[in-house]
Amino acid sequence: MSKICFGCGAKLQCKSETEEGYVPEAKLEDSKYCKRCFRMMHYGEVNRAVEPKTVSSIVNSVNKHAKFVVFMVDFINIFDDVMDIFKRIKVPKILVISKSDIIPKNVSFSQIKNYLKVIYKVDSDIVFTSKKSNLNTLKKSLYGKDEVYFLGLTNAGKSTLLNSLIEKGRGKTTELTTSYKENTTQDFVRLKVGNMTLVDSPGFVIDNFELDKYTNVSEEIKPVTYQNKMACTYDVGKLFEIRIKNATNAVFYFSKNVEIRRLYSKETTGVSFKVKGNSDIVICGLGFIKLTEDTEVTLPQDVMKYMNVRPSITGGIYE
Numbered sequence: 001m002s003k004i005c006f007g008c009g010a011k012l013q014c015k016s017e018t019e020e021g022y023v024p025e026a027k028l029e030d031s032k033y034c035k036r037c038f039r040m041m042h043y044g045e046v047n048r049a050v051e052p053k054t055v056s057s058i059v060n061s062v063n064k065h066a067k068f069v070v071f072m073v074d075f076i077n078i079f080d081d082v083m084d085i086f087k088r089i090k091v092p093k094i095l096v097i098s099k100s101d102i103i104p105k106n107v108s109f110s111q112i113k114n115y116l117k118v119i120y121k122v123d124s125d126i127v128f129t130s131k132k133s134n135l136n137t138l139k140k141s142l143y144g145k146d147e148v149y150f151l152g153l154t155n156a157g158k159s160t161l162l163n164s165l166i167e168k169g170r171g172k173t174t175e176l177t178t179s180y181k182e183n184t185t186q187d188f189v190r191l192k193v194g195n196m197t198l199v200d201s202p203g204f205v206i207d208n209f210e211l212d213k214y215t216n217v218s219e220e221i222k223p224v225t226y227q228n229k230m231a232c233t234y235d236v237g238k239l240f241e242i243r244i245k246n247a248t249n250a251v252f253y254f255s256k257n258v259e260i261r262r263l264y265s266k267e268t269t270g271v272s273f274k275v276k277g278n279s280d281i282v283i284c285g286l287g288f289i290k291l292t293e294d295t296e297v298t299l300p301q302d303v304m305k306y307m308n309v310r311p312s313i314t315g316g317i318y319e
């Protein structure tokens, strides 16, 4: 029987170093981890996985085999594409808002819950967790289940949360590989904890900014507000520029390392579109900009594929 890497779920193999699950032949017998996971854990190297699984292949497999699903999404990645995948999961499920420690103080958990119920018609239980908090509430929701799949966008924190649950559930001997890069977990990994089997899964990969440690939101978001009285361009962490044409407040929710600078007169080229007041422009994986009034916005063409507009999650009618 072939062995599976405990860190990422890839089938261990010693034939091709460029394909997933590679271990040198001499180590195959004793290894619990593939070379990529071993180097990520011990040398802090971060290597991208070979080829992410498609959303449909993960969803189909889960709908066929799973009995219960914990679907994880973090605060900055609640938008249509992700919530559509949530709806495609047809087995009993709960929604976990992960990384609750990054949620800014001006947004309450109940506000987010109401938002999810009103905007996305979520009728499943909604639980807030972080790698360090609220694990007991989550455990209560899982009580009595014999098998639970953990799903969500890449980087939602699935493997990290499972490592925390395992640590609490039994003496920790091995751990799942985690990293700020996308697509760390490559296949399903089954973990036996008491009578329960917890299943880690490869994250859904949709177009997102390739994050590095610098841009990744790793602590509480501190919003930065600008009163945009006339057409202005904003430089977002030297990653891209956004031009906001009309009078509106613009509130930037990004990692504190992503510096926002206003460039008053600079014109930009790109794709222009109209946004309704009280909307968030979400840049997948990176953060979002709340606009309080109707306005025209211009973003570079290459940023458009990471962009979603959602009704503002931080206020308005959902409070």
Ligand SMILES: Nc1nc2c(ncn2[C@@H]2O[C@H](COP(=O)(O)OP(=O)(O)OP(=O)(O)O)[C@@H](O)[C@H]2O)c(=O)[nH]1
Pocket: 098, 099, 100, 101, 102, 129, 130, 131, 132, 152, 153, 154, 155, 156, 157, 158, 159, 160, 161, 177, 178, 179, 180, 181, 182, 183, 184, 185, 186, 201, 202, 203, 204, 217, 218, 219
């Ligand atoms: N601030 C914060 N960061 C977290 C938390 N949980 C995970 N992270 C970070 O988020 C990044 C992604 O975590 P992973 O556990 O690898 O995410 P994943 O969902 O397993 O990702 P894939 O395997 O690619 O699908 C890592 O840099 C983690 O340290 C959390 O509760 N709070």
Ligand SMILES: [Mg+2]
Pocket: 158, 159, 160, 177, 178, 184, 185, 200, 201, 203
């Ligand atoms: Mg993972």
